[in-house]
Amino acid sequence: HSLRNIDELCASIVRSHRETSQYRVEELQALRWKLFSREEIQTYQSKSVDEMWQHCAIRLTDAVQFVVEFAKHIPGFRMLSQNDQIALLKTGSMEVVLVRMSRFFNTENNTVFFDGKFAGTEVFKSLACGDLIAAVFDFAHGMCALKLTEQQIALFSALVLINADRPCLEDRGKVQRVQRSVELGLTHILHRDNQESLMHKLYQRMAVLRSLCSLHMEKLRWFSQRYPLTAHSLFPPLYKELFA
Numbered sequence: 001h002s003l004r005n006i007d008e009l010c011a012s013i014v015r016s017h018r019e020t021s022q023y024r025v026e027e028l029q030a031l032r033w034k035l036f037s038r039e040e041i042q043t044y045q046s047k048s049v050d051e052m053w054q055h056c057a058i059r060l061t062d063a064v065q066f067v068v069e070f071a072k073h074i075p076g077f078r079m080l081s082q083n084d085q086i087a088l089l090k091t092g093s094m095e096v097v098l099v100r101m102s103r104f105f106n107t108e109n110n111t112v113f114f115d116g117k118f119a120g121t122e123v124f125k126s127l128a129c130g131d132l133i134a135a136v137f138d139f140a141h142g143m144c145a146l147k148l149t150e151q152q153i154a155l156f157s158a159l160v161l162i163n164a165d166r167p168c169l170e171d172r173g174k175v176q177r178v179q180r181s182v183e184l185g186l187t188h189i190l191h192r193d194n195q196e197s198l199m200h201k202l203y204q205r206m207a208v209l210r211s212l213c214s215l216h217m218e219k220l221r222w223f224s225q226r227y228p229l230t231a232h233s234l235f236p237p238l239y240k241e242l243f244a
C-alpha cells in the first residue's frame with residue numbers, strides 16, 4: 001500500500017460518510033436543546049408496546065438504508081460477493097447506526113435525536129426494553145467521551161462494517177484484505193491526528209457494540225414472539241431482512 005492509495009482510501013470513505021450521513025453535525029447542533037414537552041413525552045409513553053416498536057423500527061430502517069449506501073462506496077466492499085456484502089450488513093449495519101447516532105448524543109441532558117427533537121430515556125418507556133435503551137445511552141456516552149472527528153468516525157464506521165470475523169462469510173480472506181486496508185486507513189488518520197492511543201479504545205468500543213447488537217437481537221426475538229403480527233407484517237422489509 002503506497003501512502004497515496006491509503007490517502008485515496010481515506011478520502012473516499014470520508015466522502016461516502018459525509019454524503020450518506022442523513023444529518024450533519026452542525027445541523028443538529030442547532031436542535032440540541034429542542035426537547036419534547038411533557039405532553040409529547042406522555043403521548044410516546046401512552047403508545048402500546050407494538051406501536052412504539054413499529055414507530056422505532058421504521059426510523060431505524062431509514063438510518064440503516066443510509067448505512068447500506070455508505071457501505072457501497074467503501075473501496076473494496078463492492079468487490080466482495082453479494083452474499084458476503086449482505087452478511088457484513090446483516091451484522092454490521094446496526095452497529096454503524098449506533099456509532100452514527102452517538103454523534104448527536106447530548107451528554108449534558110442525556111438525550112438522543114429522535115423524531116426531530118432530543119429525547120431522554122423516558123420517551124422510550126413503552127418499548128419495554130429499558131436495559132437495551134440504557135445500554136444504547138451508555139454506549140453513546142462512551143463514544144462522545146472519545147471526541148472523535150467526523151473523519152475518524154468515517155474510518156471507524158468502515159472498520160466496524162468490514163469485519164472478517166463475522167459469521168457465514170464465503171471468502172473470509174478477501175474480507176480480511178479489505179479490512180486490513182481500512183485498518184491502515186484508520187491508523188493513518190489517527191497517526192496524522194497524533195491520537196494513536198485512540199486505537200485500542202476504538203477496539204474496546206467495537207466489543208461493546210457487538211454486545212449491544214446481540215441485546216438488540218434478543219429483544220427483537222422477544223418482541224416478535226409476543227407480537228408476531230406486527231413483527232411479520234408491519235415491520236419494514238429491510239428491518240426483517242437484516243435483523244430477523
Ligand SMILES: CCS(=O)(=O)c1ccc(CC(=O)Nc2nc(-c3ccccc3)c(C(=O)c3ccccc3CC(C)C)s2)cc1
Pocket residue numbers: 021022023024052053056057059060063097098100101102103104112113114115116124127132133136137216
Ligand atoms: C444514524 C444516522 S444519524 O444522522 O445520526 C440519525 C438519523 C436519524 C435519527 C432519528 C432516529 O431515528 N432516532 C432513533 N433513535 C433511536 C433510539 C431508541 C432508543 C434509544 C436510543 C436511540 C431509534 C431506535 O429505533 C433504536 C435505536 C437503537 C437501539 C434501539 C432502538 C429501538 C428499536 C430497536 C425498537 S431511531 C437520529 C440520528
